[in-house]
Each structure stands twice: as structure tokens, then as C-alpha cells.
Amino acid sequence: MSEQAQESLPPLTPGYRELLVRLLLASTAVATQPSTALESTQYLERLEAEHPGLFVHGLLELALDTSGALDLRVLSAICAKNAVTRRWSHYIAQRVSDRERHRVHQFLWRALDSTEQPISRVILEVTAVVARYDYPKAWINLPEQLLAWCPATAPLERQYRWLVIVNHIWKTLSRHRSRSQLEHVSVMARSLWHRLVDLWFRLWNQNLAAWLPGLVPAPASCFWQPSADQLDLWLDCVRENLKGLRRLVAQEVFQGPDASTLIALLQHCTHVERCLAGVVGHAAAARLRYLLIKFKYICFTNHRSIEDFPLSMLLPWSEDICAMLLQVPEKRERSDAALDESNERRSLYAMRFLRDILGELRDLETADDIEEACLAACGDIGAQRALEDRHHPVWTTLQALVKAQYAALTCALLDRFVRLSATELATWLERPAAACYDDEESEWNDDQMRSLAEQVCAALAAIDADAFVTTLSARIGALRAVHDWLGIEAAFRVLGRAISTLGDALDTRALLESMLYPLLQSEGADAAELFLQARTAILTGQCGERLPKVDRCRLYGALVSKLGDVASPAHLVRAFGAARGLLMLLCDLGFCADDFCPYLPDAMTHVFTLMEACTEEPKSMSQLLDLVVVLVESCPGAFFDVHDTESMISWISVRLCDVMERLFFGGHDDGTLHLVRCQLVAHLTRLLAADRGGVLARQPAVIALALRMITFGIGYGSDASTYLIDDAFELLHRVLLVASEYDVVLDRLFYSVMDWLGNGDLLRPVLRVVRAYAMLGGCVWYARHAGALAGHFGNLYASGLSDRVVAELSELLLALFACADDAERFHKDFGILLGALEKDLHAGQFGCGPRASIAVLLATALRDHVLMDDDLARIFLEAAAVTFSTTQRARLALLLAKYLDAHEGQHCLHRDRILRLLRQVHRELGEDSTPDDDLSAHNGDVEHVSGVPGDTGLLPDCTAQDIRGEWNRLVERLLARHMSD
Template sequence: MDAAVVDTLQRAGSQDPGILKPAEETLKQWETQRGFYTALFNVFSNHSLAINVRWMAILCFKNGVDKYWRKNAPNAIADEEKEFLRQHLIASFNEPVNQLAVQLAVIIAKIARYDCPREWGNLIPTLLEGIRSQNPLAQHRALLTLHHVVKTLASKRLAADKKLFQELTTNVFTFILNLWNTYTDSFLILASNGADANQIQEALEKALLLLRILRKLIVNGFNKPSESQDAMIFLEVVFERARTCLECRKNLISRGIQMEVCNKFIIHLTKVLIGVLEMHPHCYVELIPTSLEFSVFYCFTEAGQALTFERFIIQCLNLMKGVLLFNGPPKMIEKTKDPLKLRALQLRQKFFTVETLTEICSRLVTHYFLLTPADLELWDTDPENFAVDDSGAVKYNLRPCTESVFLALFRHFRDILAPVLVRLIEIHHQPVDPNNLHAILLKDAVYNAVGLVAFDLYDEVNFDQWFSTTLKQELKVHGNNYRIIRRRVCWLIGQWTGVKLSAELRPELYKLMVEALSPDEDLGVRLAASNALKLAIDDFQFNTDDFAPYLETVFSLLFTLLKEVKECDTKMRVLYVLSFMTERVGSGIRPHVAALTGYLPALWPQSEDHNMLRCAIVSALVQLEKALGCESVILQPLVVGAVALSCDMNQDGHVYLLEDGLELWLALLENAPAPTPEIMELFRNMPALLESSTENLRLCMYIVQAYVLLSPQEFLGEWGTVVVDTLKSVLTDLRSEGIVMAMQLVETCLRALPHQGAPLIKPLLNRIFESVYKGEEYPMVMAMYLSIVARVLLISRDIFIQVVNELARYMEGVETNEEDVLGQIVQIWVNRMPLVSQPERRKLLALALCSLLGANSPPSVLHHFPRIISNIVETLNDITKIDDMGCPIDKIHNYFSSLMIGEQSSPSQYEDVDYETEHAQRKRRLAIGDPVHSVSLKDTFQSQLITLRRLVGDNQFDQLMLTITPDVEQQLKEYISL
């Protein structure tokens, strides 16, 4: 088989698809055949074969381990083959090609994750034996393999696995530590003696592998590193090793030797410290002073910085921030009274003296916050990427990292640092010479600092005065260098707007941002101004009347900016500003959106490969639909296409677009004046959405309700059965809130199309009636179930009786008949009705109870006559008011503004009363035929009692009346005359 495998692997590496594809198919067929992985092993362990063939073999082997090594995997590799492979994979460590050696180490680690130590007990001893070898290559490969094995085992999280890893750590830590010290010393001696660069690199690579192993062992292999003498010795040595290696690095560079592995080694030393600080903070307490001295020396002194490089500074700053955030803010620590936390706080406070903090703060602002020549070059060549906020990369980028440390320091030592920052503001307060780039960069840095801690400087800075004088004037200073200040001033105003800017200054802010958005202005400044505007609009003090004079200009300038920028990320940000402004201004935006509504259809196809930009477009369309109302029909082709893509579970993009897409779908339906074939066709996506999860259930239910109201006959005729079947399947998985929403939808169907709706929902009625019969549901669910029962009774007494009869036949384990079932339902009804709080719903239940007092009411219903009368009278008390003439009036009868029976407003509705959708008007029209609003309960009640008296005779009727309490009878006479 080996020869066939070699030939197939060669063909699988071909560039010719005609040769490549059949070879890949063959390899796929062989994946599950016995002996295939042994053949692959024979190929990649044969050093005489071509490297590309061996490379293909090792990759196939690795994929096979992922798929078929687990015991319970389908087509798992046979146990005897696995045993053969385990023993031969570690038989020798002599792979000459480094890339293949790495892949081999990864494979061994993957197998170790499954089998070590139970099926592969000799793995670690064999690796340690290889490390002790005198052969340099074998030693390096064994170290490389141990590193990957330890890394993999350390990632396991089950308690038993963690215990095994701790045992491994106990057994090997001291040996690895001693070996690391040996190789680190060897590297330092070779470097100081001017040895050959290859010798230095070889020693350092082994030291680095050992250091990586030590890091995993100390972070994941000890419950408490402080209980291990070797672990604590190692941590203390790390600082000294870092200092020595930095000096050594400087010497190597002076000799013209650039050694990337040296940088990695130094960085990894800091990773050890940060890892222990994060995972074992209480073991790190006594190392706090050393850590702070170390970080401050290399980050904030001239002598230290001469030895460093950027990535190392970032690590030191992250270490400092970790110590600052250690166990939370000082006030919280003081409350806990935990001795270790208090000790940590004491050490931290002792180190950060006023002088130290002042120097750190000044250096952070005036050195680290300065824009670099590389930043300015990026601004010139790619202003959009320059403007992108990279705050998410705090751990890896220098400026976000320094800003994060600055914020942490300010939160802990505000009283000391606030005066320092105020002094810096005073020094750099006045406008500077536009030709003095250094002064401009310093001012930019100070303004950056003031914006970052705006909330903490609330009492120290009179921002109104600063805004009205200096900042306002600086936005008018032109010149290429001064764009730096204009951009920063826009950003600074945005940061302070929500903190401390008087309402009377808002119009001036809008005017300044209009000037900063001018097409003649630098793009970086314009982008900062657009974001500042968003922050100003997204403020509780925002007043649409103040903004109205600038609305048209701002919208036009933002639209111009949107068309001008090229990057999808930038378009997305500007579009969000436009979208947000549309949301806040509402219908006032209508006169100004023609250009945007014409541009979005062109932008949509351009965004095909950029889901986040499409999110922004969909979000903007939602706001435009709401703002334009019925005029939004001009957007309908684009909106229908966007909804179709966003809400299709078969499209990859739905993961990003679904939530906004559902909101857009709802807004489309609410503003559509009439159904169109395209809108109706969209519903094909809904059944899958209803079944997939309950995460977006509320929006989905609103959308279905909107369809029912938009075109009840057409929609329920085509989709009614699908909707009911879907509801029936999902009801069992819903909690109370979800059941209520589903029942509101069912009720809407009954209200919109009563006589067709009742037979349509019949598959759901058995469950609803049974739940009422058992009476076990929560009050809000029971209220909805009773409402459905009541409506069915009022709409179709035949269907009501059918369901009761079916329930009597199919009640499991209960011998009963139709009359008993009806009696039990009525009993639950009258007992639970007082818990229904909404007057409209109580009236509906009362009207249905009245209908039960007519013909064919069995004794089991009349048995509950006093409770029925009591509930109806109580309802009359709730819904009746006395007019000026002293006559009782039904507050709900013909009162259409109360038409939404128990329904919440849809989430797409604005709070202001000016927003009146077509959907709202459809609901108002629906109320006209609703018995709750069109039928008088008092008149119905009187008519039914008269009918009942005629049917049962005076004697029996009088006997029934005697069962009513005197109090209820007295109230009854206020409404009824018999």
C-alpha cells in the first residue's frame, strides 16, 4: 500500500485540477481503511522521500487524528493500529525538517490529549529521555514535542485531567527549571564571549522551548505556586533574567546580530509573570513591588527605555495594569478586610508616591500619547484606516495599551493625578504656531488625556468656558499641521458632550460640526466630527428643535461623506450616524432623505462581502421606514430584497443580519398601505424562523400578526395552516411569556377573520381547553387561554361543543362526559376570572359567560350560576361610569382608542403621537367589529337573563336567583330590571 499512497500523495500536491481532484477523492476513501495511517506514518518518517510528499502525508495523518482517533468516533482507527503508531511516533526524534518536526509534535500532542497517561504511559518518560540525549537535534525535537504536549494537556479543564496535570508538574518542574537555567546561562555566556550567531541561536531556542513549558506548568500545574519553593524561585529569577537578556540583546544588536528569538524569549518572560498574576493573584502579592519597579524602570526612565523594544513595553504596561486592577478598586478592597488584598493594596500605595505618579502621568501623556511619524504618514496615505478606533487591541498595540494604563491609574489615584492633568491643560491651553509640529502633537496628546477621563475631571474643568473660547477658535485655525488639533477638538467635544456641556451651547456645537464636516476639510477631521455629532445626538439633553435649523445641512454633509469614503468599515460608521440621526429626528427627516434613499440601492450590492456594512444598511432602512411612514413605498424593492436575504436561514449572512432584518420586516409591514405579491412571498422564511429558536420569537410573532391584519383573507388562506401547525409544534417548548405571545397571535386571527379563523385554529383548541380544564397555568397564560375559549364560544358554539366533546373522549385516565368537562371549564373560568386585570379582557369573558346562560345550558353550567352572575356584575362595576345625567355608561363600548386588547405596542413604534402607521390604523378598523367594543355588556346580560327566565320558567329562575348573595343581588339591580 505504501507505494500507492506515495503516488496518490504526489498527485494530491499537483497544481492540475484534473490530477488533484481524483487523488483527493482516493485519499478520502482511504481515510477509514485499516492500515492507512500506518502507511502515512511510513511515508512521512521516510527521510529519503520528497519533502512535499512527506508534508502531504503528515497533514493527512493530522486530519485523521482529529476525525478518527477518539474511541467513540465513527470509523475510529483500530486499537492495534493506534498502539503501533503511539510507540513508533516517539521511537526517535530525528526529523531533520523543522516544519515537519512542528507538525509531528502537534500530532503527538493531539493524541496525548486522548490517550495520555492511561493508554500512553511511556510518553512523558520517553520525551524526558530524549531531552537528556547528547544529540542536539534529538534534544531539540524532544523539547519541541514536550512543549506541545504540555500545552495541550494544560488546556484540559475536567477536574480529573487538571489533577493529572498537577501530578505531571510535580514530577517534572524541577528538572525543566534546572535545564532552563542551564541553557539560559549557556546563551548568555556564548553571547558575551562573541560566539557564532548559530551557536547562540541554538542555545536560545532550547531555552525558549523550556521557558514555554515552564510557563504552562507554573500557570496551570499548581493550585498555589506560593507553596512550591521552586515555583517562587523561578518567578523571582524571571525579573533578573529579563534584565540580563535585555542588556545582552543590546550587545548583540551593536554587533549587527538581529535575533528575533531573543525578542520572543524576553517577551515570554513577561508572559510568565502576567499569566501567574491573572491565574494566581494571591500568590503574586509579594512580587508586586518588584513588578512595579521593573515596569516603571523600562517604561518611564531614559535608561530603561534605551534597552527596550515596543512589544516589551506593551507587556510591561500590561503587567502594571494587572497590578493596578489587582482585586478591584481601593475602596472595595478596604471593605473586604481580606489580609492578602489589604497587603496588596498597601504595597501598591507605598510604591505609587505622588512624585512617581506625577512622573508616570506626565510621561504617558507627553511621550506615549504623541502621534508618531508613522501615524501621520498613515493619515496622509490612508485616512480612513487611521480614523478606525483600535481600542479593541489593548493587549497588543502601544497607544491603546498606554491609554488603558492611564485610565487605570486615574481611576485609582484621581485626587493626585487630576491636578497634574489640569496643569498640563493650563500649559498647553493657548493656540500654538501652526508650523510648530511638536507643540501641536503635545497639545493633541493633552487633549486626548482630558477626553479619556472626562467624567473624572467634571469638577476640575469648566468645559463650557473652554468650549466657548479656545476650542471654538481652534476649529477655525487652518493649515496642514493644525488638522491634528481640529480632529482632536471634534473628538474632545464628543467626549465631553454627555459629561458637561450646557444645553444653550448645543446649537453652537452643531454649527461647529457643520463647519468641520465641510467637503473642503481634511477627511480625518470630518470623520471625527461625524462621530462627535452622533454622541451629541445620543444624549438625554438632545432637543430636536435646537437641531432643526442644522438638520438639512448636516444630513447633506454626512451623505456626501458617506459617498466619498471607500472603506466598508468607514461607510458603516457614517451610515450608523445617519441612521441614528434619523431615529432621533423621526418624521422630521422626511424632506431630506431623497438622496439617501436613492443611494442605498446602489450601496447594497457593493456590500455583498461585508456583512457588518449590510447590518448598517439594514439598520438605516429600519429608521427610514419608520421616518417615512406610508411614503416608504419608494424603498420597497430594496427593503423586500434586504429582508429576504437577512431572514433566510439558508443564507450565511443571516447570522449577522437576522435581528435587524426582522425589525426591518416588521417596519415594512407596518407601513405598507396594501399587500403586494413580493411582501406576501417573504413569509416563506418565517416557519423556519419560528422553529429555529425562541430568541427572536417576539419579533416573529409581531410580524405574523402584522400579516394577519395586512391581508387576513389572503394570508390565512395561504399560510394559516402552516402558522397553526408551527405554533402547535413550538408551544410545548415555550415559557409563559412565549405562550402569551402565541395566544395573542391566535386571538388576532380570530378577531381579523372570525368565522374562518375558528376552524383554522381548531388543532390548537384541544390543548387550550385541556389547560383550562386542568387549571394549572400561570394567571397571565390562563387569561389568554380563557380569552381564546371565550372568543370561540362567541364565534362558533358548534366548534366550542366539538372541542368539549373531544376533550371528554380523550382525557387520559379520567372517566368523564361532556357535561362534566364543560362544568369543570366553567368552574375554572369563574374562579380565575377575578385574576384577569384588563377591563377589556374581563368584558370579553363576561360576554361569553352571558352566552352560556341561554338555551341548551346544562345543569353543570347552571350549578355555577351565582359565580357567573357575580363575575359579570363585578365586570360591569369595572367598566361602567356614570354620565352627567346620572346614567350608567359602558366605558369600553364603542371606545376604539382602547382597541388593543392586552397587546403591547410593537417595538417599531415611536413614543411620540405623530407616528401613526398603517398597521395602527388597521388595528383601529379591526376594533369596530370586536364584540368587546361594539356590544353592550349590560344590554346583553339583561337579554340573556330574560331569555333564561323564559326557558326555565319563573319558579326555577327564582330558585337560581336565591343562590346569589344579597350584596351581588343589590348591585345586579343597579344594571338589570327583570
């Protein structure tokens, strides 16, 4: 943009500034003058929409005017940021002119000099958003201006401010970039990279780090000793510098000469970290070590995208990480929160690095990827580089390093990160269920120390399963001799995590006989031993599929016996562990219902006893209800077919409904309770689905509770309740399927169902529920609600539906036709919709599946008419070729037979194809199967398509006698007439 163009833009007038001030002040008087505040806000929105560039510039000038009140200036800055977010895009209708953009750019560079908080922070955000929208299209010289804003020789304070600006801009700029902009982003990244690397070395060459012993050879030779404030500023610069370098590495922009500067930088970082390793008890040194290891981890995760990445550096990095993990933590008299946080984060990234290194080593044991090898043979540079990296000698050296420290590393991880402390044990005893499900809920949580340590142990097991089992066995034996129960619990914990990778290296039967079963049988002397028993129960469930039938039967009795023991919090932990272990055994592929049937009554009794002991924890009770559901689903024969079924079901249904009602309708309505409600509705749906013969559905309390939950779910108004509403409709569908009669309560509930017909996300579940209503209510329900449904369906179809929904709507109309008193009533209600469907069917607007569904619907609705339309006859023939149902194929064939009969003596366009269809259906009707059987036979003229409608079982008068009657009167006469042909 030229200077002349910039000067031609008029400056901001004092009157406009005064108008903005007056409107901003008036908009804040919501409590005292709400109408004035509303009018001022609307006026501000109008100004923003009419001239967004002028509006943003005026607000920024007010924010930087130090003579104004601070609260008004902060409000101006926030309004400017919001306006830029809403109006600055190049794709909105009211675009900002290039001249206005340029003026804002120039003003932002001056505004960035301000260090006044919180205005400075908002200005940074405004600059970042403007850069995202304008670079490179309207701000092509942004990189040059960014580098010129702070010279390389500027003071440290200016350098720190520049680093913060760079990180803000780059964080926003690197998001949502189109392919056409990537080249400009890469150019900007390379210019920033060289400046950041140069700044890194200059920061470390200023001798400001002389306060760290061992960092420089001769600390006494330093010409300047920094003050505490200067030291903090230097550390902030190092932190922001590393943050910028880390983000550029993650952007994958390195090629050619940039890789050489990266190598020099990484070598320096390794040297600095090794110097800092000798500094103990210093929070700043620990912070620097954390930042350095995080940077190296990001470089490693992106090393495949960096040309000429020095893989040889992985060896010293891995040596340092192993040494750090093996190092005994320092003991301090007083705790230091900053130091502890830095050490914890450093350990997290160390374990992430080691986990990924072990993953690379595990992948080396597999053969080369065939596709990658082919690409490399064809000259693909990326594939060739990947194969070269795969066969680099550093991996062999790393494998030797890991195996040399295998046992020590495994034990260090168990002792430092996996093992529970006494404090943690006391905390877990306050939340028994959470203690037993902790590893399941945080299985791949990289921000949780224990979970990450378990992942590293599992990766070690994948490298060498035999060594892992040997190490754990020796460790468990030594700990058992001294009754170190928490140490054994840690070993069992990682054993369960790695169970799937151990294969034949682990003898599960020997482990069961020597350790697991004796521990389950013991009473438990203290809290630590009871906690170990809980972990033992979980481990038995994790290795259940490896056990033979006789061992699983022994475990059933042991686990069931522990379910009902709730004498203390520690016993509760063991009971929840037994519940989780039992649940895994029941869900195992080798589970046999007959083996567990003798334990079912005791298991049910103990689970409800356990529920009564944890009534204050909805999530825990929901997990136990999941066990109840699995018990019913796994042993339906024992549950529903015993001689005292009614009394047993009555007892269970009363307790079950009491628990579910308290959980569903009690407690504070927050996110956790919402999730629990969804789970409860799903549990009840599964119970009704597993109900044999409707035994559970005949319990009044069960259906009454289900209807209350459905009414609550359908009427729940929160935007976040889609899952709850969806589950409620699924439960309603199940209730309608098992209900014995259509009563007033269900009829009243249908009015609420119709309210959701306009919701696109829930349309398909609602259509399923309407169909279930039709099956249950029949003619009575149709007479009450068909008129209203016709209006809803017409509006839905006019608004546009997907092919899949159109097919489901057609099948639903087919079900409604069966409920109508006669065809005339159905045509009166849904005739307009049928006409629209037929019109669009002729126009070819549907795919194969919806076309077949609509054809079957029209053939059924027009069964008393004579078909004369040649195009519709062709569509009916295609539908008959793809439908699975003999009934539907016969209905289509009957209408086509009338079409053929009406064209007697005339040329019939589809004569031969119709005759082949009639012969096929004639053979199917002559077999022993009824017309309602789903047959795989189909006409060969049109390719068979899966996913098209099958028999709904709801066609009116579609009995074998009815179809054969019409066949005798018409079809057999036609076949005989054309037999000679």
C-alpha cells in the same frame, strides 16, 4: 498495558501498506480521474471507520518511511492527524481498542525523533491530539515517558526538541479538561515544572551568554565561545523554556514547594533582565527582555492563585518598568525589524503590567469586600490570603513610587506612544473617517500601542485625578505656546479617555472657554491644526454632559458649521470629528430638541455634503447615516411638523435613498459590506419608526428601497447572513405597520417569508411579520395564504417549540381568527392545530404564560360553543387571573358563564371562583374604560404572573357593545340568580 498484550496485536501487513499507498495516490487524481478519486476517498473513509487504530498506525508508518515520496508522506501524516481528530475520542460509537492505542503511543515516541519538515510538525500535532484524548485514561504513564524521552543531560539539540514537544502537548492537554482529570493534570504539571526550572538554570550556567556584555562578571573566563548557529539554538531553548513555564503558571497548579522554585526563578529572571538592560541595539537581547517581562506579567496576573507569591518582588519589577518607559528610545542609523518588533512587544507588556498595577492600587482605595471578609472570618483560606495580600506593605511603597514619577510618566506616555508622528498624520489624512473613529474602535485593544498607552493614562487619572489634570494643563499650556498641535491632540485624546474618572477635578467650562471653543472657531492653518480641531470636536462631545445648556447651544452652531467644510483631506478629518462630536451631544441625556431645532436644516445639508465627499468608503458613509438617523430621532417635531414638511422630506428621502442604494447594492460582497448592509437596514428601520404621521412612509422611493433591501436580505443565502436576514424581517415588519394598503408586491413577498418558517433562529421575527401581514391584509390576505400557513404551523408544532414560541404562535392564531370570514373557515384551516394545542394543554405540558395564551385562543375560537369540560374550565380560570387584558378576561368569563349556566341544577365544581370572576369583569365593564384597556386588576385566587399575554387588539367583534350585549343576555341573569349565595 503489558508487553504480552502488545505482542498479541498483529503487525501491520505489507498488503495493508500497499493498499493505503494505492488509495492515497488515487485520491489525489481529482483533476484527471475524478470518479476514481472519489471511490478511493470513500474507501479510505471506510477503512478509517472500521479500524481507526490500525488505519492511523499504517498512515504514520508511511509518513516515517524515508524511501517514499515526500508529498505522499506528508499526505499520510495529514490524513493520520485528521483521523485521530475524528475517531480517537472515547465517546464515539466506534472506539479504538486499548491495544491499538498503546501501539500508536509507542510508535509516536519513535516518530518524534524525526526532524524532517513538514512531517515533524504534523507528528507533533498528532501526538498532542492523542495525548488530549488518552491522558490519563488510556495513557497514564505519559508524564514519565515524556520525561524519559529526553534525559536531563541530553545535548542542547535534544533539549530543544523536547521543549517543543512539551509545549505542543501541554497546549492541547490543558484545554477542555473535566473536573475528574484536573488532579492528573496537576501532577503532570508539577513534574514538568521542576524539570523546566532545572533546565532554565542549566541553560544560563553553560556560559553561552558570555556574548552579552555585563551578563556575567568575567566574559573572558568562559571556556567556550558559541558559534552563531549554537547561539540561535540556545536562544530558541530559552524561548521555548519560558513558553512552557508561562503556560504552567497560567494553569494555576502551584502549591507548597513549587512556590519556592518559582521565587528563585523570578529572582533570577529579574537579575538577568537588569543585566540585559545595559545591552543596546542587540536584537537577541531585546528578544530575551521581551520574553522575560511577558513571563513576569503572566505571573503577576495569576499571583492570587499561587501560594506564598512574593509580592515584594512587584516593587523592583515596577521600578524597572517605569525606568524603561521613561527611557528615551535609542536612535539608530539603520532600522532592524527584529529589534523593533521585540522592543514594541516589550513596551506592550510593560504597559499592561503597569495598567494592572495601577488598577490594584485604585482598588485599595475602596473598602474591603464584605463577602470576602465574611469568608475570611469563617476560615476560608483563599479569602484570608486575598485580604493579607490587599494589606501588604508593598502597595503603599508602590503608590509612593507612582506618585513620585507621576508627571514624568504621564508625559513620557504621551510623547512616546500617544502622540502622532508626521508619517502617521499623513496616513490618517488618507482615511479621514478612520482617523476620527480610531480611538473608539480600538478602545480596549491590548495589542495596539496607542490604545494601551491611553488605558495606562486613564488608570493614572483614576489614581490621582487632581495630579492628572494639573499635569495635562501645564503640558497643554507649554505646547500651545510653541504651536505644537499634535502634542495638544495627544493630551486631548487621553483627556477624553479619562473624562469619566476625573469628576470635579476637571473644570469643563474653563476648558471650554480657554481652549476648546477658541480652537473650534479658528480656521486652521495646516493639517496638524485641523487634526487637532477634529480631536477638539470629539472631546467636546465627550464632556457634553458636564456642560450647561447655554454652552451646549454654542457648541451646536460651531460643530454644524464645520460639517460641510470638505475643501481638503485635513478638512475632511475635521468634518468627521465634528460629526462624531455632534452625535455624542445628540445622544447625551441632557439633550433638548428645542435647542437644536434651529440648526437642523443646516446639519442635514452638511451631512449629505460630507457623504458626497467620501463615496468610496462605505463604512464612513454608514457612520454618517447613523448621524442622520439620530438627527431625525432626536428632533422628530422639527423634522416632520414644519410647514414645508413635504418638500423637505422629499428632498431628504431622494438623497437618502440614493446613498443607501449605492451602499447596499454596490461594492464587493465581502465581510465589511455585509456589516454595512446590516447597518443600513437597521438605519432605515429606525427612520420609519421615528416617522410621525407616516410622512416619510408616503415617499414612494423610501418604501421601494425598503422592499428591495428586504427582498435581497431574505434571499441572501450565506450562512453568515443571519443578522442581515433578522434585520430585514424587522424592516419588513416596520414597513407593514406603516404601509397604507396591501398591494401585489407585498403579497408576492409573503411567499419568500413563508420559506423561513422552518428556521429556528429566525422563527420569532418571522411570526411577527406574519402577524403584521394579518393586520394589513385582513380577509384578502387570509383567503390567499391561510391554507399554506396551517400546514407550516402544524409541522412547526410537531417538531417541538419552546414555551415562549408557543405563546407567540397562540397570539398569532388569535390574530388570524380576526381575519377569517367566519369561525367555521378558521376551524377548517387550523382545527388540527387547535386540537393538538388543547390536548397538550390538558396534559400540562406548558408553563403559565403559554397556558394563558392558549386558553384565550381556545376561548375565542369556541365562543359559540358551550363549555362542558371541568379541567378546561379550571385552566380558563387560571388564565383569566394572569392576563392583563380586560377583553381577553371578558371572553374567558363569557365562556365560563355558559359553563356555569349549563350546570344549572347540578353541582358545579368551580362555581364560587367563576362568580368572583364574573363580578370582577362586571365591574370593569361598568367603568368608563373600554374592554380593550389593559387593567392591572386580577383575580386573587391565582398569583399574577408577568410576561403573559395582553390585549392584541385583534379579537373579532370584541367591542364594548358586543361584550355588554352578551353580558346582558347571560351574565347579569346569572349574577342576579346567585346574588343571595
